[in-house]
Amino acid sequence: MSLRKLKLFxxxxxxxxxxxxxxxxxxxKSGKDPNVRDEVTGGTLLHIIVEHGDKFITGQxxxxxxxxxxKDIDIDAQDNLGETGLHKAVRIxxxxxxxxxxxx
Numbered sequence: 001m002s003l004r005k006l007k008l009f010x011x012x013x014x015x016x017x018x019x020x021x022x023x024x025x026x027x028x029k030s031g032k033d034p035n036v037r038d039e040v041t042g043g044t045l046l047h048i049i050v051e052h053g054d055k056f057i058t059g060q061x062x063x064x065x066x067x068x069x070x071k072d073i074d075i076d077a078q079d080n081l082g083e084t085g086l087h088k089a090v091r092i093x094x095x096x097x098x099x100x101x102x103x104x
Contacts, residue, residue: 054092
């Protein structure tokens with residue numbers, strides 16, 4: 001299944017932080033693949049989260065990244081440009097919280 005077809009993808013793009021955290025938790029609890037890829041960019045769920053990092057840089061919302069890391073995601077997965085989620089996190093304002101969650 002393509003990442004873009006997931007309800008979670010749409011919620012990350014347009015939803016509130018509360019809605020995103022709930023949808024992410026529900027997705028991860030369902031046992032679905034946390035390494036699902038976007039057929040356009042080659043990115044994973046982690047890439048999408050980091051691209052919308054402004055929603056994941058508070059103390060509360062960074063827990064969503066931590067939940068993802070605990071689900072055995074491939075943090076070294078590269079998109080079509082050869083970038084990992086960590087590469088992207090380094091370039092965003094406040095990305096240090098995401099980076100810390102990825103390093104755990």
